[in-house]
Amino acid sequence: MKEITEILLEFGALSLVAFGGAGTVLPELHRIAVETHHWMSDATFSYLVAISQAIPGPNVIIVTLIGWHTAGLAGALAATVAMCAPSSLLIFILMHFWEKIRGTRWRLTIQTGIVPLAVGLVLASGFIVTRGADKSLGAFAITAATVLIVLYGKLNPLWLIGIGAIFGLAGLV
């Protein structure tokens, strides 16, 4: 029960500062799950992120996996609801207001000011997952190759995930 309460409080609060979406909250999820509450190890966190990337659908599903790992089915549901409900309620209330202030300068300004923070947080997420997952030269090579292929190629990420799984199974990572 203690974990469920912690999940509801931590993820519920996080929901309201998750500017830029689920990709930007991975560092905070890591801090909560690994450093503060010791729900899992660094490596397990990275594996759960890996699994969440392989699941079709929104990447917010990482919180479902963290919840499941921490407190079973109740934890999974609590984590998903806590992460989605507060922000959904907020956007539900503010949607009409937003359409009214369309094109105004201060809206544009706020939007611009948020971008660098989202960029920094996504890069921090990548760094944290790399730190937890890549323990060998082969792993670093796969991470680097993935970055290059995504930036300069056109391969669907699911193929890359499949290839990564095969490389892993072949003992190259």
Add this chain to the structure above:
Amino acid sequence: MSWARSAIVDELRWLSSEEFTTLFGLCQFMPGPNIVNLSVCIGNRFQGASGAAISLLGLLFAPVVIAVTLGALYGRFGDLPAIQAVLRGIAAVAAGLIIAMGLRMAADLLKWPLLIIFSVAILWAVAFLHWPLLPVMLALAPLSIWVAARFYCGGA
């Protein structure tokens, strides 16, 4: 997200391209998972509160079931060496996918070079200093918005 756009705008014609861009701008700007926000907005537009709730449920139901299934499998078999090896491979790719997404987003910042300092600051604060997100965000967001207003969006 590009898949969501083509389904919503081109195939189902729920929204015009311009409506999609406006709503998506809001969903990116507001806290919370973007696509979750988007489904709330679209559901709300058609059916009000019940539409928003149903749309959210539809979006999340299948992925949650899959996540719980995979989570259970991980709990049961996660310690097997072969599974560990596969997960190490996938995690290495996942790290690359996230970094590439960050770099792609960073390309937008070249238009506003002064703002890059805020990317570096928040990256440093959360990844190396392990500071909690909320105070870091509360400190950096107003500064970043002020710089955006002062230098890039036509005076504060």
